[in-house]
Amino acid sequence: MSYKFDFSFLAERWPDFVAGAWLTVQLTVVSIALGLAVGTVCALLRVYGNRWVRAPVSFYVELIRNTPLLVQIFIVYFGLSSLGLKLSAEVSAVIALVVNMGAYTTEIMRAGIQSIQRTQLEAADCLGLTRLQTIVHVVLLPAMERVYPALSSQFVLLMLASSITSQISTEELTATANLVQSDTYRSFEVYIIVAVVYLALSVLYRFAFWLIGLVLFARKRKLGTAL
Numbered sequence: 533m534s535y536k537f538d539f540s541f542l543a544e545r546w547p548d549f550v551a552g553a554w555l556t557v558q559l560t561v562v563s564i565a566l567g568l569a570v571g572t573v574c575a576l577l578r579v580y581g582n583r584w585v586r587a588p589v590s591f592y593v594e595l596i597r598n599t600p601l602l603v604q605i606f607i608v609y610f611g612l613s614s615l616g617l618k619l620s621a622e623v624s625a626v627i628a629l630v631v632n633m634g635a636y637t638t639e640i641m642r643a644g645i646q647s648i649q650r651t652q653l654e655a656a657d658c659l660g661l662t663r664l665q666t667i668v669h670v671v672l673l674p675a676m677e678r679v680y681p682a683l684s685s686q687f688v689l690l691m692l693a694s695s696i697t698s699q700i701s702t703e704e705l706t707a708t709a710n711l712v713q714s715d716t717y718r719s720f721e722v723y724i725i726v727a728v729v730y731l732a733l734s735v736l737y738r739f740a741f742w743l744i745g746l747v748l749f750a751r752k753r754k755l756g757t758a759l
Contacts, residue, residue, distance in 0.1 A: 535720070537720070537721060538718060538721060539718075539721050539725075541712070541716045541718060541721075542725065545712050545715075545716070548708050548711070548712060549705070549708055549709075549712075549725065549726075549729065551703070551708065552703060552704050552705040552706075552707065552708030552709070553704075553705050553729055553733065555622075555702070555703060555704045555705070556691065556694055556695075556704040556705045556733065557733070559622065559625055559626060559629065559694055559697065559702070559704060560629070560687075560690055560691040560694050562626055562630075563626055563629035563630050563633055563690060563694075564633065564687050564690060566626075566630040566633075566634075567629065567630045567631075567632070567633025567634045567637055567690070568633070568637055568683070570630060570631075570633070570634030570637070570638075571633065571634045571635070571636070571637020571638040571640070571641055572637065572641050572672065574589045574592070574593070574634060574635075574637075574638040575637070575638045575639075575640075575641035575642040575644075575645055576645065576667070576671075576672075577589050578590065578593075578638065578642055579642055579645045579646060589638070592635060592638075593635045593638050593639060595635075596631060596632055596634075596635035596636075597635050597636065597639070601628070601632050601693055601696055602696050602699060604628045604631060604632055605624065605625065605628040605696060605697060605699065605700055606699075606700070607628075608624045608627050608628045608631075609621065609624040609625075609628075609700045610700075612624070621697070621700045621701045621702040621703075622702055624700060624702075625694070625697035625700065625702045625704075628697070629690060629693075629694060629697070632690070632693075633686070633690050636686055637683065637686065640679050640682050640683055640686060641675060641676070641679065641683075643679055643682075644674075644675030644676060644677075644678045644679035645671055645672075645675045647675065647678055648670070648671050648674060648675055652670055652674075655670075656669075656670045673748070673749075676748070677748075677749045680741075680745055680748075680749065684738065684741040684742075684745070687737065687741060688734050688737050688738060688741075691733060691734070691737055692730060692734065695730075698710060705726060705729060705730070706726065709722050709723060709725070709726040
């Protein structure tokens with residue numbers, strides 16, 4: 533094997549990798565926040581809604597979870613454009629990621645919501661809590677606490693899956709890598725760098741979600757229970 537590694541191009545192109553990584557972070561943070569909101573609302577509707585509400589939510593969840601993310605991205609970017617609604621690659625990427633994240637979050641949150649005992653809801657009624665207070669404090673927070681590890685893993689997976697948005701010219705990390713390797717012809721070195729950056733982002737995200745969990749779920753912190 534006579535292959536010689538050459539990372540000299542990094543001296544000039546590292547700003548490109550930083551810009552790509554930063555766009556990846558921006559896309560995924562927005563998508564995670566909006567996807568969590570969509571998934572939480574859909575989970576509540578799927579658990580407490582009537583059949584006319586549950587049916588379309590169930591259809592949405594099954595449709596998204598059983599079709600490739602790449603196809604969903606193409607439908608948003610190319611499909612909406614053909615209908616006359618032209619969106620930038622970044623906006624299209626966020627929409628597709630939110631729709632995808634919302635479906636998976638729905639099922640995760642539904643499991644958490646269904647784990648709440650009916651007696652807890654009855655106790656909330658006895659205490660005179662409003663419906664909103666009951667949903668937030670008795671249902672959502674305990675439910676999220678129970679499924680938070682699964683949510684955190686799904687958030688990290690979304691960050692990694694965002695690399696697919698490079699197919700619609702979103703200039704995130706993978707798209708940057710494709711551009712750099714086409715200029716330098718050092719594919720092996722470029723994708724090693726990208727793999728290391730994604731690994732670093734994954735560790736950073738998991739640490740951030742761990743810190744968020746400590747803040748949101750003070751009871752677990754006091755009990756010394758792992759998040």
